[in-house]
Amino acid sequence: MGCCCSQGDCNVGQQSGDNIALNLLDDVIAEYRGAAGSLIPVLQKAQDIYGYLPAEVIRYIGRQMDVKPAKIFGVATFYAQFRFSPVGKYLIMLCQGTACHVNGSEKIETALSEELNIKMGETTDDGLFTLNDAACLGCCSLAPVMMINGRAYGPLTPDKARSIIKDIYAKEKEAKEGVEQ
Numbered sequence: 194m195g196c197c198c199s200q201g202d203c204n205v206g207q208q209s210g211d212n213i214a215l216n217l218l219d220d221v222i223a224e225y226r227g228a229a230g231s232l233i234p235v236l237q238k239a240q241d242i243y244g245y246l247p248a249e250v251i252r253y254i255g256r257q258m259d260v261k262p263a264k265i266f267g268v269a270t271f272y273a274q275f276r277f278s279p280v281g282k283y284l285i286m287l288c289q290g291t292a293c294h295v296n297g298s299e300k301i302e303t304a305l306s307e308e309l310n311i312k313m314g315e316t317t318d319d320g321l322f323t324l325n326d327a328a329c330l331g332c333c334s335l336a337p338v339m340m341i342n343g344r345a346y347g348p349l350t351p352d353k354a355r356s357i358i359k360d361i362y363a364k365e366k367e368a369k370e371g372v373e374q
Contacts, residue, residue, distance in 0.1 A: 215253045217242050222257045232260065236269055245276040281316045281323040283361060285341050290329035292336035296348070301337050302326070304351035308358045321365060322358070 221238045225231035235258065239250050246269055255262040269275040285305065289298055302324075306312055309322050316323040332338040335347030339354065346357055 213243065213247055213249050215250065218250065218253060218257070222254065226258060232258070232265065232268055233272070236265070236275060240275060245279050247277075279316065279320070281321050283322045283341050285322060285324045285339055286327040286330060287313075287324065287339045288330040288332065288337065289326045290333065290336075292333040293330075293338060296336040297350075298337040300351050301339065301349050301354050304354045305339075305358065308355045321362070 218235075218239055221235055221242075225235050235254060236246060239254065240246055243250060251265050251269070252262050254260070255265055269277075287293075287298060287302055287305065302313065305324055309317050309324060311317055311322070311324055313324055313326055327340075330338055330340055330345065332340075332345045332347060335345060337349045338345055338347030339349060340346070341357070341361070346354075
């Protein structure tokens with residue numbers, strides 16, 4: 194899958210109905226404009242601002258920094274840290290390291306996928322959960338383990354993983370009902 198983005202027709206990360214405030218990047222670009230090796234920090238800060246790298250943001254960075262969007266896209270796709278679509282409110286990172294794999298991370302993945310009705314790398318339709326894998330979370334004593342927004346959960350069983358998700362959904366429902374009253 195290639196993308197040149199130079200013709201303004203790149204759809205990577207473009208969600209229908211995006212209305213992106215590009216001026217949020219102006220201070221970042223002003224700080225790094227002309228500095229050698231500044232593209233990665235600019236992309237990191239852009240992702241911090243928007244949660245991901247929409248195509249419109251890539252094109253804007255290119256125009257403002259005089260870098261071809263194809264080069265920006267090439268850099269961003271090289272590094273796993275960059276995302277081209279929004280993530281859910283709860284980012285689930287399921288460890289796939291040796292200890293977790295040996296202790297059943299595949300069963301945890303199946304349970305999470307079934308509970309959330311998504312596959313690895315996808316986000317739930319309600320935008321609450323994104324399920325991703327991680328090479329290693331460094332929590333081997335908790336294997337198998339997952340992190341949700343930086344908090345480690347483990348050792349997991351399929352039932353325990355499902356229960357954690359159900360608890361978060363219940364808290365979200367309570368919060369939503371509290372706001373509506």
